[in-house]
Amino acid sequence: MSRLATSLCGIPLRNPVLAASGTFAYGVELESVVDIEAIGGLVVKGLSREPMEGNPAPRLWEAEAGMINSIGLQNIGVRAFVSGKLPALRRFATPVFANIFGYAVEDYVEVARVLEDAEGLAGYELNVSCPNTKHGGIFFSSDPVSLAELVSAVRRVARRPLIVKLSPNVAQIEPLARAAEEAGADAVSLVNTFISLAIDARARRPRIGAGFGGLSGPAIKPIALRLVYQAAQAVRIPVVGLGGIASGEDAAEFLIAGAQAIQVGTASFWDPASTARIARELDQFLAREGVAGVREIVGTLRW
Ligand SMILES: Cc1cc2nc3c(=O)[nH]c(=O)nc-3n(C[C@H](O)[C@H](O)[C@H](O)COP(=O)(O)O)c2cc1C
Incomplete structure (x- = not known):
């Protein structure tokens, strides 16, 4: 599959298809259903300073063409x-990224510090979709100033490549992508889930125990594509695209929009081997299109 060979932040990838955080456990649990060495990389479930039990059930709801979750960052x-x-x-020759989150800058920094002392990680992905408890609950992901403060603080302790995962729940993505870049991010990934609400009309109650949840899956793909395109136009660092990718052609759409690599999340819930399948399908798509190397199609959208 040399047609798919690429790199991200200097890390060689056998293909640009990574498993998304929160949908692939800690990687090892999926070993019996997906060939870990057939995927480009994997991002583990978000890690916090201390273990977390997460939110009350129900935590998942199957929506129209998508899924709503409120796991509450159990880890x-x-x-x-x-x-x-x-x-x-470490047994796998597949780059592993640790997804990090916290409620204060110090939490993120502490998690990064612990990971810095560990062997076997390719890099970090910061989940910035949490409310900053030190600033009255304002979300890191929606305020460029808080975001820059967080990214700079983690940058100071993180020697490995640092990807900042942006939230789609903002009016304009460009200022946030730029804030991450200027504060030292090596790449941005987007999108995380869309804040949503499912209602049981008979019970007149939310269908998710915690009330609101995050929408993911095919329903969000067109909005994610628009945001990935806009972010890729706004920054010089690589963009990792995700949101509803379920086939090789979906993956190609994100690459054409400007992503250098992509992630697969919700599709792993209905087809646990979808990451490896999507890599194969992307290879077949490129062959049919006469594209010799996957990098050639990155950012080639014609208007
Ligand atoms: C059950 C579930 C748990 C998730 N947990 C995390 C997480 O811990 N950290 C994170 O950055 N994103 C998390 N996400 C977001 C996904 O990584 C991804 O950004 C989002 O689902 C959109 O991609 P998709 O439509 O392919 O699922 C989670 C998503 C789901 C569905």
Whole structure:
């Protein structure tokens, strides 16, 4: 599959298809259903300083052409990840990215510090969709100043490549993508989920235990494509695109919009091997289109 060979922030990738955070556990759990060495890379579930139990059930709702979730960032905590999961992940020749989150800048910095001492990671992805508890709950992801403060602080401790994952719940993506770039991000990834509400009309209650949830899956793809295109126009660093990708041709659309790599999230819920399948389909798509190397189609949208 040399047609698919590429790189991201200097990290060689056998193909540009990565598994998205929160939909691929810590990687090792998926080993029996997907060939980990057939995918370009994987992003593990978001890691916090301490373990978190997450939100009350129900946490998932199947919406029209998509899925709403409010897992509440349940995870085993960064130290248990380093001691219990990372050693098994090191067996694979596939780049592993640690997804990091917190509610204050110090939380993110502490998680990054613990990961810096661990072997076997290719880089980090910062999930900035959390409310900043030190600034009255304003979301890092919607305020360029808070975002820049967070990215600079993590940048100071992180020697590995740093991807900042942007939220789509903003009026304008460009100022946020630029703020991440100027604060030292090596790449931006987008999109995270769209804040949404599903209602059970008979019970007159939200269908998700926590009330609101994040919408993902095919329903969001056209909006994600627009945001990826706009972000790619706004920054010089690489863009990683995601949101509703379920086929090789979907992946090609994000690359054409300007993404250098893509991630697959919700599709892994109905086809756990979808990441590897999408890489194969992308290869076939490029062959049919007469494209010799995947980089050639990045940012080639014609108006
Ligand atoms: C169940 C679930 C859990 C998720 N957990 C995380 C997470 O921990 N960190 C993160 O940055 N994104 C998380 N996401 C967002 C996905 O990585 C992805 O950005 C989003 O679902 C859009 O892509 P998709 O339509 O392919 O799923 C989660 C998504 C789902 C569906």
